[in-house]
Amino acid sequence: MPLTITVVRHGQSESNVAFEEAFRAGRAVALERPDSEAELTPLGREQATALGRHLAAGDPPELVLCSPYRRTVRTWELVAAELGADPEVRLEPRLRDHDMGRWSGMNxxxxxxxxxxxxxxxxxxxxAGFRPPGGESYPDVADRVREVVEELRTGHAGLRILIVAHDSVVLMFKHVIEDVxxxxxxxxxxxxxxxxSVWRGTRPEVFNEMGHLPGKRPR
Structure with a gap:
């Protein structure tokens, strides 16, 4: 069993902003850029740097698994610049965001x-298992997260693991590790x-903590 599994979400992305602005304006939005290519915003880069400084204050990860999406890779690069450590890093396709298929990019x-x-x-x-056309249900996301967790449990005992991923993946880690x-x-x-979010074994230490970010207070 890994000593700890720390799961972080990427910094704010351009698609996050587009959806937030559309929600406030009450208008439809359908993004043309593939979800995997969304970039971090200036705030997202600032958040990733702050995240790196926060993680640097603790014990550094020994293995990093990162979603291959552009926003997660860039988040990791900015975190790594602050860590002062050189862990093993792997791009892990099973940590990609929830695939909405033909509905991707639409509010x-x-x-x-x-x-x-x-x-x-x-x-x-x-x-409940519904799949958008060409996409995934949340149980599908849970299945690939479960595969990752089982591999970490059997092959990486005692290590500090860092996961850089997406909101849906963070929730599925909670589902899988805690049996929620x-x-x-x-x-x-x-x-x-x-x-x-941090788990020590199956015990959550923190979840969705943002007190390290600009303008946020510890909960």
Whole structure:
């Protein structure tokens, strides 16, 4: 069993901002850029640097598994610049974000316009196993996270592990490690950008902690 598994979310991305602005304005948005190519914003880079300084204050990771998406890789690069350590680093495709298939890049209003009658599937059925066209359900995400956790348990005993990933992946780590029912983990969100969650064995030490970020207070 790893000594600790620390899971962090990437810093704020351009797609995060686009969705937040569309939500506030009450308008539809459908992003053209593939989800995997979303860049960090200036704030996201600042958050990643602050995250790196926070992690540098503790024991450094010995193995880093990072989602291959651009925003997670860039987050790790900025964290690494602050760590002063040289852990083994692997890009891990199983830590990619929840794949929404043909619905990728669309907010709820855009979904209503383009796929009438599908709103309930997005808001209520993803945790129950519904897959968007060409995409994944949350149990699908949980299955790939579970594979990663089992490999860490059997092959990396006693190590400090750092995971750099996405909000959906953070929630699925909670589901898998703590055996929280999958239809209950949504209540632990939203998972903040550059937040930190730490497990020692199956015991959570912190979850979704953001007190290290500019303008945030420790909880």
């Amino acid at each position: 709820l209003l855009a979904l209503r316009e383009r796929f009438p009658g599908q709103e309930e599937n997005l808001t209520a059925r993803l945790y 029912p999958i239809d209950s983990v949504e209540a632990f969100g939203p998972v903040g950008n550059a937040s930190v």
